[in-house]
Amino acid sequence: MTQSTNKTQGLTCPECSGVVPIAEGDRIVECPFCHTHSLVQGERGVRRWQVSQTVERERALQTVGNFFRGMKKARDLAKEAQIKDTFLVYLPYWRVESFVAGWMFGRVKSGKDSTRPIEVQINETMHWNDAAVDVAEYGVHRVAISKEQLQPYDSDQLHAQAMVFEPSESHTDALDEAGRHFTHRGRQKRSLRTKFFEKFHFLRQRLSIVYYPLWVSRYEYHKRNYQVVVDGVNGNILYGKAPGNIFYRAAALVGGLAIGNLILINGTWLAGLAVSNSDDGDGALLVLLPIALGLGLIAAGYRAFRYGEEVEEIQKGARKAALAGESDGGNFISAITGGMVGNNDDIQAVMRSGMSVLEDLSGGKR
Numbered sequence: 001m002t003q004s005t006n007k008t009q010g011l012t013c014p015e016c017s018g019v020v021p022i023a024e025g026d027r028i029v030e031c032p033f034c035h036t037h038s039l040v041q042g043e044r045g046v047r048r049w050q051v052s053q054t055v056e057r058e059r060a061l062q063t064v065g066n067f068f069r070g071m072k073k074a075r076d077l078a079k080e081a082q083i084k085d086t087f088l089v090y091l092p093y094w095r096v097e098s099f100v101a102g103w104m105f106g107r108v109k110s111g112k113d114s115t116r117p118i119e120v121q122i123n124e125t126m127h128w129n130d131a132a133v134d135v136a137e138y139g140v141h142r143v144a145i146s147k148e149q150l151q152p153y154d155s156d157q158l159h160a161q162a163m164v165f166e167p168s169e170s171h172t173d174a175l176d177e178a179g180r181h182f183t184h185r186g187r188q189k190r191s192l193r194t195k196f197f198e199k200f201h202f203l204r205q206r207l208s209i210v211y212y213p214l215w216v217s218r219y220e221y222h223k224r225n226y227q228v229v230v231d232g233v234n235g236n237i238l239y240g241k242a243p244g245n246i247f248y249r250a251a252a253l254v255g256g257l258a259i260g261n262l263i264l265i266n267g268t269w270l271a272g273l274a275v276s277n278s279d280d281g282d283g284a285l286l287v288l289l290p291i292a293l294g295l296g297l298i299a300a301g302y303r304a305f306r307y308g309e310e311v312e313e314i315q316k317g318a319r320k321a322a323l324a325g326e327s328d329g330g331n332f333i334s335a336i337t338g339g340m341v342g343n344n345d346d347i348q349a350v351m352r353s354g355m356s357v358l359e360d361l362s363g364g365k366r
Contacts, residue, residue, distance in 0.1 A: 011029075011038075011047065011048060011153075012048075012153070012155060013031040013033065013034065013036060013038065014036070014038060015031065015034050015036040016031060016033050016034040016036070017155070017156075018031055018032070018033040018034065019152045019153065019154050020032070020038070021152060022047065046171055046207055046208060046209055047206075047207075047208040047209070048153035048208065048209045048210075048211070049095075049150040049151060049152070049153055049208055049209070049210045049211070050090070050150075050151050050152070050153045050154065050157075050158060050210070050211040050212075051145065051149045051150065051151070051210060051211070051212050051213060051233060052149075052151060052213070052233075053088065053161070053162075053213040053232045053233070054232070054233050054234075055213075055215065055230065055231070055232050055233065055234070055235045057086060057088075057215070059235055060086065060215035060217065060230045060232075060235065061083070061086060061217065063230050063235055063236070063237055064083065064086070064217045064219070064228045064230065064237075065078070066237075067228050067237050067240050067242070067313075068081050068242070070242075070311075071245065071248055072244060072245055072248050072304075072311050073242045073243065073244065073245055073311050074221065074242070074243040074244065074245055075245060075247075077221060077242060077243060080221055080222065081219045081220070081221050081226075082219060082220045082221075083217055083218070083219045084218050084219060084220055084225075085217070085218045086215060086216070086217040086218075087162075087163065087215075087216055088161065088162035088163070088213060088214070088215055088216075088232060089138075089162055089163045089164070089165065089213070089214050089216055090158050090162050090163070090164045090165065090211040090212065090213055090214075091131060091132075091133060091135065091138065091140070091165050091211070091212055091214060092131070092132040092133060092165060092166065092167045092209050092210070092211055092212075093129045093130065093131055093132060093142070093143055093145070093209070093210045093211075093212055094128075094129060094130050094131075094132050094167075094169075094171070094174040094178075094207065094208075094209060094210075095127070095128070095129045095145060095207070095208050095209070095210050096127070096128045096129070096174065096175065096178035096205060096206065096207050097125065097126075097127050097204075097205070097206045098125070098126055098128075098178065098182060098202045098203065098204065098205040098206070099123075099124070099125050099126075099202075099203040099204050100122055100123075100124055100125070100126050100182045100185075100186060100200060100201070100202060100203075101122065101123055101200070101201045101203060102121070102122035102183075102186045102198070102199060102200035102201065103119065103120065103121055103122070103197075103198065103199050104119070104120040104122075104186075104187070104189075104190065104192065104195060104197070104198045105117070105118075105119055105120075105195070105196045105197045105198070106118060106120075106192035106193070106194050106195040106196050106197075107192065107193055107194040107196075108190075108191075108192055108193055109193055115193055115194070118190070118192070120189060120190045120192070122186045122189055122200070126181075126182050126185060127145075128177075128178040128181045128182065128321055129142055129143065129145055129210070129321075130142060130174065130177060130178075130320065130321060131169075132167035132168065132169050132174070132209060133165050133166075133167060133168045133169065134168065137227075138214065138216065138227075138229050138239060139229060139238070139239035139312075139314055139318070140214060140229055140238045140239050140318045141318060141319060141320040141321075142317060142318055142319065142320065142321060143210075143212045143231070143238075143317075143318065144233075144234075144317055145210055145212070149233070150210065153209075153211060158211060162213065164211065167209055171207055174207065175205065175207060177323065178202075178205075179200075179202055180323040180324045180325065181321045181322065181323055181324070182200065182202060183200050183324035184322050184323055184324040184326075185322075186198075186200050187324065212232070212233075213232030213233065214229050214230065214231065214232050214238070215229070215230040215231075215232055216228075216229055216230075217229075217230065221242075221243055222243070224243065226240075226241045226242055226243070227239075227240070227241055228240040228241075236315065237313070237315065238314070238315045238317075238318040239312075239313070239314050239315070239318060240312075240313045241310060241311065241312050241313075242310070242311045242313075243309075243310060243311070244309050244310055244311050248304070249304055249305045249309075250305070252300070252301045252304035252305060253301045253302065253304065253305035254301070255301060256297050256298055256299075256300050256301015256302060256304070257298055257301055257302075259297050260293075260294045260295065260296070260297030260298035260299075260301065261294065261298065262294075263290050263293050263294040263297065264290060264291060264294025264295065264298070265294075266290075267289075267290025267291075267293070267294060268287060268290045268291055268294075270290075271286045271287045271289065271290050272287055274286060275287060
């Protein structure tokens, strides 16, 4: 391995503030500028990297202009939106690399009415990253980071070209959250009908901080302020807010209720009729299909109307990574509707809307 690939990480020298290259595993390092020897440990031992900005301001503004278009957004947004400010920021992200060794023991379905024991082994290198600061304003919890992009952290360079945020969250919390994410990914390797035992070990963990470039564009529409965040490396929109389209909201509500209830009533009746004429014991699952599809369409229409006053778009890769214990035991309605019904209030509102339409349809048939 060459020196350039072996020493790609850097810390700031406490004597001259120069960037000190550090090889993996080193604890005593020498500054190449002032030759001061330092001991790497504790909080100061967290290695810092940076990712270079490759997207210029003009390209970021073009991307923001494309964001203004869309059926869900106000029809005159592209015409009336006024961009007030566009600036570059470097946000710190925790990055954890670990070799995950795990075992799960349980039973899986084997045949129609039987199960068989199974042992699942996980031996894989996994990566996790998450914002090291509060990103409620920017909405970007994760970024796509490859090892080839990482460069030694140069504080002076970054502060000269952009606004730089420093980490405000504990590295112990970051390691704990990374472990929960690795556990979640390990469980997803195989679905077990019955689980008797599981154990995961996280070996050779490497924690570092990566400063990542983001373009933040703030604009005004009818005296209301909104924000769009563009990836400073590939130019994709990671997060954005925009005013909603009232016509789209109304059409989504009417269409969702009408089509959803049609499938819920007629589809369930037809499925029940097919099951009653079938000798297959698993035919009951056929009845659940139109119910799930109908509820899903009703929920989608309802949520589009209720929450469509403002459109919030978050790229899938920018959302917070899934953690063990958060989505392992979701409720049935949320599962069959693909998460379109978010809480009990939404479920009750959807059911009230559906029952109201059912009563109207039933009254019309009498």
